[in-house]
Amino acid sequence: MTTIHRFGLPTHHTDPAWVEYTALGRAQDREYFGPGWDASPEAILDRARRSLDRHEVHRFLARRDGDAVGCAMVRRNLLDDPDAVDVSVYVLPGHRRSGVGSALAAAVRELVGDLPVTRATAWLLAPIPTGEVLRPPNGVGAVPADDPGVRLALDNGFELLQVERVSRFDFAAPLQDPAEALAAASAVAGDDFEVISWEGAAPADMRADLAVLQQRMSIDPPSGDLTVVESRWDAERVRYEDERLLPTMRRWRTVVRHRPTGQVVGLTELNRELTNPEGFVAQEDTIVLPKFRGHRLGMLIKAANLEFVRAVLPGAGSVITWNAEENRHMLAVNEALGFRPILVEGAFERPLS
Known part of the structure; x- marks a missing residue:
């Protein structure tokens, strides 16, 4: 018999439900990536606590015969998009197609029905398709039609609206050495642009410019047929995000500054868990302001940040990144450096009455 247990954020990371919940999250990551995303329950709890004022989060466990075999989460972004929720459901492989996912989905539907x-939306990882596929309305990219997560989403009224490519870069085997890519891009960019890299918190005098870039990041990348809501950023939010992440993560950022104006016009970011020193490096946002595109600044900052991390972290293994399949410009930059596709991720959406 499957039972569903909803629980709140615990006071300590050793709380039994929290231990079970984070173990299931680790199992999900390992299913697709191996141990590269492992993070301690303590670190995950710390970040969750630091987000309480901006995110409403509900968590569920599914138990069968006393064992936790699945979990679900409903997250509402109170700051940027309070009219929507992001939902996720995960079931251990040995318990799929046995009603556990449907039971979790029913609990999620009941909860969401009471929210304003x-x-x-739901973002679902899946293997690169080899058989029958499901495509979004724009026809770009595909997910495997028989994937259990895809089937569960469709059965619950979600529609696939975009596909992202998940790619991996291995420092030991780049297609193009980041130092060489940096030199080539610098030659095209010219002397009007200055590259600046750092680890840790953003310098106070850059926060306003970084806020402009982060806000553009919410609307600039291709979004398929997904509903897009522009996020709101200012210097204070940049500072807040550093304070939220830096206790449990290392952050490396590279920006490009336009010398004639002094404006920071491009940004890229890499993160890694402090509690997993052998883990993956996550490629987060990369953006160049529209007015300054066409100078190879995207390649410039990505190559510079990879080179920076390689210098300060000689043991770095791999970088993982996500890009919309229709974002050919950024995919071309990644492919030139040696990022190779390893998974797909489907972006699903469902209107609620």
Whole structure:
């Protein structure tokens, strides 16, 4: 018999439900990536606590015969998009297609029905398709049609609206050495642009410019047929994000500054868990302001940041990144450096009455 248990954020990371919940999250990551995303329950709890004022989060466990075999989460972004929720459901492989996912989905539907929201989104990882596929309305990219997560999403009224490519870069085997890519891009960019890299918190005098870039990041990348809501950023939010992440993560950022104006016009970011020193490096946002595109600044900052991390972290193994399949410009930059596709991720959305 499957039972669903909803629980709140615990006071300590040794709370039994929290231990079970984070173990299931680790199992999900390992299913697709291996141990590269492992993070301690303590670090995950720390970040969750630091987000309480900006995110409403509900968590569920599914138990069968006393064992935790699945979990679900409903997250509502109170700052940027309070009219929507993001939902996720995970079931251990040995318990799929046995009603556990449906039971979790029913609990999620009941909860969401009581929230003042108008739509739900879900992002689902899946293997690169080899058989029958499901495509989004724009026809770019595909997910495997028979994937259990895809089937569960469709059965619960979600529609696939975009596909992202998940790619991996290995420092030991780049297609193009980051130092060489940096030199080539610098030659095209010219003397008007200055590259600046650092680890840790953003310098106070850059926060306003970084806020402009982060806000553009919410609307600039291709989004398929997904509903897009522009996020709101200012210097204080940049500072807040550093304070939220830096206790449990290392952050490396590279920006490009336009010398004639002094404006920071491009940004890229890499992160890694402090509690997993052998783990993956996550490629987060990369963006160049539209007015300054066409000078190879995207390649410039990505190559510079990879080179920076390689210098300060000689043992770095791999970088993982996500890009919309229709974002050919950024995919071309990644492919030139040696990022190779390893997974797909489907972006699903469902309107709510």
